[in-house]
Amino acid sequence: MERLKSLGKHVQVVRELPDDILQQFDNNISNIVNLRVKAWSSPAHYLKKVLPQLLEMRAVRIAPFSNRLAQSVPSKIQGLRCFANFGALRFSEPIRTLAESMVDRMVKHSSQSGGKYVSVHLRFEEDMVAFSCCEYDGGAEEKREMDIARERSWRGKFKRKHRIIKPGANRVDGRCPLTPLEVGMMLRGMGFDNTTLVYVAAGKIYKEQKYMAPLKQMFPRLQTKDTLATPEELAQFKGHSSRLAALDYTVCLHSEVFVTTQGGNFPHFLMGHRRYMYGGHSKTIKPDKRRLALLFDNPNIRWEVFKQQMKDMLRHSDQKGTGVKKASESLYTFPMPDCMCKQVEPKNENANIGKTMKL
Incomplete structure (x- = not known):
C-alpha cells in the first residue's frame, strides 16, 4: 500500500473502481469500453482521443497495454515513468x-x-536455440530436434519460400x-x-x-x-x-x-x-x-x-x-x-x- 501512496502526488491510484462507477457497467468491468491505442502514441494523442472519453464515461480500458506511450516525451513524464517502474511497482x-x-x-x-x-x-533454452537458427555440436540429432522445436513454436515460419537459414552467418553476426x-x-x-x-x-x-x-x-x-x-x-x-x-x-x-x-x-x-x-x-x-x-x-x-x-x-x-x-x-x-x-x-x-x- 505504501508504494501506491507514493504515487499519490502525481496520480490517484485505486485498488478497485468506486461502486457508483462500477454500477454504470452492471458491476462488470468487462463492459467498460476498450480503447485501442497505437503503440508509441504521444501524450497529445491521449489528451485528444482518450481523455474526452474518460471524462464522458468515467472509466475506460486501454489494451493492449505494452508500449502505448512514445519514447520521447517531456522530462517530467519520463521521471514519473521511472518512479512508477522502479519505485512504486514491486513484485507480489x-x-x-x-x-x-x-x-x-x-x-x-x-x-x-x-x-x-x-x-x-x-x-x-531449447526455444532460444531453435529460434536463433544456429548450430552447435549436436550434429544430425540436434538439427532434427531444432526443426521439431521451430515447427512446434512457430508453425511454418522457418519453412517459408525464400527463407534461407545460415547458421554460420548468424554466428559471425553475433546472433547466436x-x-x-x-x-x-x-x-x-x-x-x-x-x-x-x-x-x-x-x-x-x-x-x-x-x-x-x-x-x-x-x-x-x-x-x-x-x-x-x-x-x-x-x-x-x-x-x-x-x-x-x-x-x-x-x-x-x-x-x-x-x-x-x-x-x-x-x-x-x-x-x-x-x-x-x-x-x-x-x-x-x-x-x-x-x-x-x-x-x-x-x-x-x-x-x-x-x-x-x-x-x-x-x-x-x-x-x-x-x-x-x-x-x-x-x-x-x-x-x-x-x-x-x-x-x-x-x-x-x-x-x-x-x-x-x-x-
Whole structure:
C-alpha cells in the first residue's frame, strides 16, 4: 500500500473502481469500453482521443497495454515513468519474500568476498536455440530436434519460400546464444577464478546435463534458483515462468556484477533498474558476441591472448556501465538523465526515491 501512496502526488491510484462507477457497467468491468491505442502514441494523442472519453464515461480500458506511450516525451513524464517502474511497482508478497531470502543466501555464500557475487542471464533454452537458427555440436540429432522445436513454436515460419537459414552467418553476426561453456571461458578470461560465486538465471537449459557440466566445473560454487531454494519453496511458482523469472530478476538485481548474454526485456529492464539503483553506474558485462565468435572459432589462439582480449572487453563494458540515453533508446534501459540527478553516493532500493527524481 505504501508504494501506491507514493504515487499519490502525481496520480490517484485505486485498488478497485468506486461502486457508483462500477454500477454504470452492471458491476462488470468487462463492459467498460476498450480503447485501442497505437503503440508509441504521444501524450497529445491521449489528451485528444482518450481523455474526452474518460471524462464522458468515467472509466475506460486501454489494451493492449505494452508500449502505448512514445519514447520521447517531456522530462517530467519520463521521471514519473521511472518512479512508477522502479519505485512504486514491486513484485507480489510471495515472490518478494522468497526472492529476498535467496538474495540473503547468496550474500552468506559469498561472505569471503564481502557478500559480492556475479549473476549471469543465460539464454540457452531449447526455444532460444531453435529460434536463433544456429548450430552447435549436436550434429544430425540436434538439427532434427531444432526443426521439431521451430515447427512446434512457430508453425511454418522457418519453412517459408525464400527463407534461407545460415547458421554460420548468424554466428559471425553475433546472433547466436552463448553456450554455458563459452560464458565460462569468457568469465575465466576476464579474471573471475573458480572461487567466484556465480548465480545463473535461466529457464530449462537445452540438454542441461551436457551443456552445463563445463560451466559448473569452471565455477563449482555456481547456484541457480533450484539449488538456492528448496523444492517446497519453489512449489507455488512451478508452471508459472514469469514468477520464476521474477525470482531470478531479484537475485540478479542485487549482484555485484550482472552478465547478459542475449537481448530481451529481462536484461534491458534489469540494466536500467541497476543503473537507477546504483546512482547511474552498474557493473554490467554485455559481451561483444561478434568478437567472441572470432576468438572462439580461432583454433590457434593462445590463452594469454584470449585473456587480454577478455580484459579489454571487460574494461569496455565497465566504461559503458554509465549510459546516457540516446533518442532511440529505451528509458527503462537508460534512465539517465531524465530520471536521475547526479549523486555522490550510490543509492539503494530503500533510499528515498523522491530525492533523486526530477519531478
